[in-house]
Amino acid sequence: MWIYEKKLQYPVRVDTCNPTLAAMILEQFGGPDGELSAGIRYLTQRWAMPTDQAKGILTDIGTEELAHWEIIGTIVWKLIKNVPIKDIEGTPLEAHYVNHGKSPFPHDASGYAWTATFIQSKDDPIANLHEDMASEQKARATYEYLINICDDPGVKDALRFLREREIVHFQRFGETLDIVQECLNSKKYY
Amino acid sequence: MDSKQLDMLKEIMEICFCLTDINLYLDTHPNDDRAVALHNTFSKKYKELTNMYSMKYGPLTNYDLSKYPWEYTKSPWPWEIEY
Numbered sequence: 001m002w003i004y005e006k007k008l009q010y011p012v013r014v015d016t017c018n019p020t021l022a023a024m025i026l027e028q029f030g031g032p033d034g035e036l037s038a039g040i041r042y043l044t045q046r047w048a049m050p051t052d053q054a055k056g057i058l059t060d061i062g063t064e065e066l067a068h069w070e071i072i073g074t075i076v077w078k079l080i081k082n083v084p085i086k087d088i089e090g091t092p093l094e095a096h097y098v099n100h101g102k103s104p105f106p107h108d109a110s111g112y113a114w115t116a117t118f119i120q121s122k123d124d125p126i127a128n129l130h131e132d133m134a135s136e137q138k139a140r141a142t143y144e145y146l147i148n149i150c151d152d153p154g155v156k157d158a159l160r161f162l163r164e165r166e167i168v169h170f171q172r173f174g175e176t177l178d179i180v181q182e183c184l185n186s187k188k189y190y
Numbered sequence: 191m192d193s194k195q196l197d198m199l200k201e202i203m204e205i206c207f208c209l210t211d212i213n214l215y216l217d218t219h220p221n222d223d224r225a226v227a228l229h230n231t232f233s234k235k236y237k238e239l240t241n242m243y244s245m246k247y248g249p250l251t252n253y254d255l256s257k258y259p260w261e262y263t264k265s266p267w268p269w270e271i272e273y
Contacts, residue, residue, distance in 0.1 A: 006250045006265065007203055009210070011273030056217040064210060074269040168214065175218035 030106025
C-alpha cells in the first residue's frame with residue numbers, strides 16, 4: 001500500500017506565467033517517457049521479478065516517479081493558474097484549455113492522451129530491466145530538450161533536479177540488472 | 191504559510207530526499223554498513239522533525255494524530271505553497 005505525505009519531493013518555484021511552456025511540460029505528465037509512464041511501468045513489473053533487491057528497487061523508484069509526477073503537475077499548474085484566458089488564446093495550450101480548462105491532464109505536449117501502450121511488462125526480468133534503463137535515458141533526453149526551451153529560472157531548476165534523478169535511476173537499474181543476471185545464472189538444474 | 195513553517199517543511203523535504211536517495215542505493219548495496227548507518231541517522235532526524243512539525247502545524251499524513259476538528263485537510267496542499 002501507499003501513504004500520502006503532504007509535501008513535494010522538491011520545492012517547485014515558478015517565476016513566470018507561461019501557457020506555452022506549460023503545454024510543453026505536459027510531455028512529462030502524460031507522454032511516453034513521462035513520469036506517469038515510468039511510475040506505472042515500474043510498479044507493474046514488480047510481480048515477475050526474481051530477487052528481493054529487484055522488487056525493492058522497482059517499488060521504490062516507481063514510488064519516486066509518482067512524486068515526480070506530482071512535481072510536474074505542480075509546475076504546469078503554477079505556470080497557468082493566474083493566466084487570463086485571452087493570453088491562452090493562440091498558444092499551444094489552447095486545445096488543452098477547451099477540453100480541460102486549466103487542469104493538468106495526462107497527455108503529451110502534442111495532446112496525445114496517455115495510454116498503457118507506452119509501457120511494457122513481461123514475465124522476463126531481463127527484458128523489463130532493459131526497458132527501464134532505456135526509459136530513464138529517454139526521459140533524461142526529454143528533460144534536456146525541455147531545459148533548452150525553458151526561460152523560467154524556477155522551472156529550469158526543478159527540471160534539472162528531475163534530469164539528475166533519471167541518471168541515478170539508470171545507475172540503480174543497471175546494478176539491478178547485474179544482480180538479476182547473477183541470480184539467473186546461478187540457478188542451474190541438472 | 192509563514193516563513194518559519196516553510197523553513198521547517200523545507201528541512202523535512204531535504205532530509206526525506208536524503209532518505210530516498212540512500213534507500214535506492216541500499217536496495218542494490220545492502221551490505222554497505224556505512225550507508226545503513228547514514229540511513230539510520232537521517233531516519234531518526236526525520237522522525238524527530240516530522241513529530242515536531244505536526245505538533246506545531248498539523249499532520250503531514252492522514253495517519254498522524256489530529257486535534258479536533260480534523261486537521262489533515264486544513265494546511266495548504268503541496269502545489270499551493272510558494273517555496
